Amino acid sequence: MSKTTVDLSLATRPSDADAVSGLIKDLDGLNQNWKEENEETRLKMVVKARSLLQSLLTPREQMVQHTWADPGLDAALITGVDVGLWKLMVKNGVDAVHKVDDLAKSLGMDPQLLGRLMRHVCAMGHLVEVAQDEYKLTNFTKSMSLDVIGDGYVCLLGGIGRSPFEFYKFLRETNWRNPVDAAHTAFxxxxxxxxxxxxxxxxxxxxGPQMNHHMGGYRQGRLPWHHPKIYPVEKELFPGAEPDAPLVVDVAGGLGHDIDEFRxxxxxxxxxxxxxxxxxxxEDAKDIDPSIERMPHDFLTEQPIKGARAYFMHSILHDWPDDVCQKILARLAEAMKPGYSKLLIFECVIPSTGAYWESTAGDMLMMTQLSACERTEDQWHSLIEGSGLGLKITKxxxxxxxxxxxxxxxxLA
Known part of the structure; x- marks a missing residue:
């Protein structure tokens, strides 16, 4: 007969002591063949290392990390971005030793306040302590000086960070149903x-600028859609393309990072x-090549470019529940030329099992902010082929x- 309660002592023991030895062996085995450019092995090592840490931590420690340490770290990091701490430290010497009193004076901050913030950032592994109130940057905190990294903390956590923490209240009010209404979200x-x-x-x-910077940062280190390892455009897109007609229409392409990189x-x-x-x-897309035509357009209205070789969307449909996605797709299907046009959607496809943490994190972000989702392969088939739009997935x-x-x-089917 199974127990109906959990003994409190469970919360003060390592979460999975039996797994530790095997995880260390797995990590060692992966490390034997790992080189920095081997991305797939690195990702596997991240998963194993995360599992190792979670196995060693007690449930009590994990609770304190989630409810005390992580929110405190976020508070310190956001403050550092807002006040210019990370940029100042880089300016003063990327590999220098930085004294809290000197930094506080330059920033106009209370040195006691700054010291407390930096001490926690250090305790969480993101600064190197040299002496009391003296620190060196790590590669992470060096990167926090970059707008494409630091601004994500300000906009997602400082700007709309309340939504995931109050998501349970929203679910309670909506009778615990999967959120699918873009007009009524936890946000x-x-x-x-x-x-x-x-x-x-x-x-x-x-x-708005911080969000644009964050989207640029999200793309860093990730293969672009047109990389030969993903989509061989010279084989699949260029042959048969009409020379003076639209080749690629980047729908809702933001500031043009994708289309300019393609060019x-x-x-x-x-x-x-x-x-x-x-x-x-x-109007803000000013840093792209002038050969790229810039066109104001709302993707819920009629697509003005007819018969393009390819209509491309990057991380757009995951922002919307199915009913809105179907409206977006309908406008594109109407514009496509049978036997010629392609619709290329560059998004996460969550596997049915063994999902990677970054994919599930994206799904949680979409759900708690937009009542939208990252989709599985089955869900993509259902959205694109099961809605009567005349579209089919070819690959x-x-x-x-x-x-x-x-x-x-x-x-087009």
């Missing part, structure tokens, strides 16, 4: 906001490249790396 409930979604809300509170990778591409997004975003193109998006190639 709306947490911030009592009438702004259509959290991304637009960030713009209203002056954090640099394939400078002799046939056809035209077009970047589309809402007018305020297009999922993947590099094989668990932390990288797939290109979901679609055509």
């Amino acid at each position: 709306h409930a947490s911030y009592n906001s009438t702004v259509p979604n959290c991304m637009l809300y960030l713009g209203t509170i002056g954090m 640099r990778k394939y400078p002799n591409h046939p056809g035209k490249l077009i970047l589309q997004d809402l007018a305020p975003v297009i 999922f193109w993947s590099s094989g790396l668990s932390a990288v998006e797939n290109v979901i190639e679609c055509e």
Whole structure:
């Protein structure tokens, strides 16, 4: 007969002591063949190392980490970005020893406050302690000086961070149903906001640039959609492309990172490249090559470019529940030319088992902020082929790396 209660002593013992030895052996085995450029092995080592740490920590320690340490670390990191701490430390010497009193004076901060913040950042492994109130940067805190890294903390945690922590309240009020209403999300409930979604809300509170920086940071170190290891454009897209017609329409392409990188990778591409997004975003897309046409467009309205070789979307559909996605897809299907046009969707495809933590983290972010989701392969088939839009998936193109998006190639059925 199984027990109906858990003995309190369980919370003060290592979570899985029996697994420790095997995990160390697994890590050692992976390390034998690991080189820094071997990304798949690195990702496997991350998973094993995470499992090792969790096996060694007691449940009590994990509780304190989740409820005390991690929120405290976030508070210190966000403050550091906001006050300019990480940029100042890099400016004063990327590998120098930094004294709290000197930093506090330059920043106009109370040295006791700054010392407490930096002490916790150090205790969590992100600064190196040289002496009392003297620290050196790690590679992580060096990177916090970069807008594409640091600004993610300000906008996601400082700007809309209340939504995931109050998600349970939203679920309680919606009878614990899977959230699928883009007009009624945990964000709306947490911030009592009438702004259509959290991304637009960030713009209203002056954090639009920080969100754009975060999206740029999210893409760092990840293979672009047009990398030969993922989607061989010279084989699949260029043959048969009409030379003076639109080649790629980057729908809701933001500031143009993807389309401009594509142009640099394939400078002799046939056809035209077009970047589309809402007018305020297009106005800010100033750092892309002038050969790329910039076009204001709302993807819920009729697609003005007809018969392009490819319509491309990167991390767009995961922002929306199925009903909105179907409207977006319908506008594209109407514009596609049978037997010629392709729809290329560059997004996460969650496996049915063994999902990687970064994919599930994205799913939690979409769910708690937008009532949307990251999708499994079955869900992609259901969304694209089961909604009567006349589209079919021809192939999922993947590099094989668990932390990288797939290109979901679609055509008219």
